[in-house]
Amino acid sequence: MARSGGGMEGSGGLKKGPWTQAEDKLLRDHVRRHGEGNWNAVRRETRLQRCGKSCRLRWANHLRPNLRKCPFSPEEERQILLLHGLIGNKWARISKHLSGRTDNEIKNYWNTRFKRRQRAGLPPYPPDVERQIKLLRAQNVNPFADADADAAHANASAGLPAPPLLYDMQVFHHLGGSQQPSFHQDGSAAAFGDIVSSRLPPLPTARTQAELHSNQFDTSISGGLVDQSMLIGDEHLLRPNPSMVKVSSMPALSYREPDGSRMLPAHGAGSDGDVSSLGQCPPGQDLHRGATWDFTFAAVKPAKRRTASEVGFSDMFAVAPPGDWFGGGSTAPSPGPSSAVTDEEFNLEMQQFMSMLPLSDEHGWNA
DNA sequence: AATTAGACCAACCGCAGGCGG
């Protein structure tokens, strides 16, 4: 797949064209020994006759671990369309929100798709995606804006301290003791995962949490931030001040009846249709009204500290490796910018947070 | 079977920004 034929030499004796297995091995070994970065050192320290740029690209697009080479799923395709509609040709930023996908891959996908639709005289986005994009724009919701600043502002107005929220939050299916994420199967799923994750409210304090059942999450403490952002995309549910979180992209939810008596599962998704179609909602009754959604947060240790705006889709849908996450959320003290997070530090902060939560074992939280 | 067009994909190029000297 080279542009200029295999083995072509560029200036300075540097090789161009497709990479061989031997070259890949040299690069892999080098990264294993020295880590990523300092790509120009690769040529100095190995027999690899490739420029640093080429090494970086090869590593990023083909050799680095956790790359997914399978075709895009419908969910991923939809995410790409939506994100492109919101931020344009920012392939690197889009790719950060699709776990295991490279910017090049996404760019290729878009270009191919765009050309095809253009030839067919079709608009770049399907009508439903177009609607979602317009809705987001109309709401002035930019999932890539610096959510830290937004959250700080929202909290200041609500008389709350600025949220640290520097850990990625995942929502896990917690029914039946399962702590694996379960995802929507329909194409509309996950479209707003970024907004959810990057605009999560400040996590509950011990006081506010103590007033709630189990692991419920009182959205009133968000100063309205969650209300707006989380309800986006579910037009019929937009309310000025909902009493519970209704998250269109939740993998799976359960909810508690208004009187707090029963937990009911919302199998597979957090939408009205998903729940009522299972016959768990009495006909004609809005089961959400007055109810409180229960859901599970897991904080996944990031490679480095990130601002909320850097947390995205992929974080919502990546499956945390065993032992690398905790149920609950993080109210970790605000760290310095972009410092590394050690396992010890992360675990300690998670344990501190967990100890604040009067969580029941109803869903195997403390198992 | 040969040809062609479109799709897909890997890799290169130029540019911009960050950073240290």
Added chain:
DNA sequence: GCCGCCTGCGGTTGGTCTAAT
């Protein structure tokens, strides 16, 4: 402030694959 180096990003190119003719 300037310069050089490094890195990352987005645009583009061109080879390969595949289905249609």
